[in-house]
Amino acid sequence: MRRDDRDEPFDDLFREIERMMNEMMNGADGNVDFNTSSNADSGFGADTHVDIHETDEEIRVVADLPGVEKDNIELECDGKTLTISAGSDHRQYDERVSLPTRVNEHTASATYNNGVLEVVFDPAEESSDISLE
Numbered sequence: 001m002r003r004d005d006r007d008e009p010f011d012d013l014f015r016e017i018e019r020m021m022n023e024m025m026n027g028a029d030g031n032v033d034f035n036t037s038s039n040a041d042s043g044f045g046a047d048t049h050v051d052i053h054e055t056d057e058e059i060r061v062v063a064d065l066p067g068v069e070k071d072n073i074e075l076e077c078d079g080k081t082l083t084i085s086a087g088s089d090h091r092q093y094d095e096r097v098s099l100p101t102r103v104n105e106h107t108a109s110a111t112y113n114n115g116v117l118e119v120v121f122d123p124a125e126e127s128s129d130i131s132l133e
Helices: 011-025
Strands: 049-056 060-062 074-075 081-087 090-100 105-111 117-125
Touching: 049 090, 049 105, 060 090, 074 105, 074 117
Parallel strands: none
Antiparallel strands: 049 060, 060 117, 074 081, 081 090, 105 117
16 A cells, blocks of 8 residues: 555645655564564665655655765755665665655755755746736
8 A cells, every 4th residue: 555645634644654664564473573674675764754844935855865975865856856866785765756846946956965855946926927919
């Protein structure tokens, strides 16, 4: 089960439940094996958390990328979707985050500190009316 609708108020809770269920299901006999590396290539969503915060002034995306070096992160945005690609020796993260409103991708700024990526966008300007002559 995968939930992609990020606007629901219980989304964080569902992601955490999904993460725990996936962790439990990795043991062949139903027991969790904490010494296995089967989670190593599970990518975004296994132990990663993405939050989107929207205000009138900015759209802020915060993603946990544990164990990733800053030089191994690539970000792309088309104004509606932020694509985060990152890798470490043990994982490959690839996530497309649908933004709640259109953003001006040219104003983006990003920081990465202690495994936490933060990307901030200005909202896109409102569309202007076109006069018909």
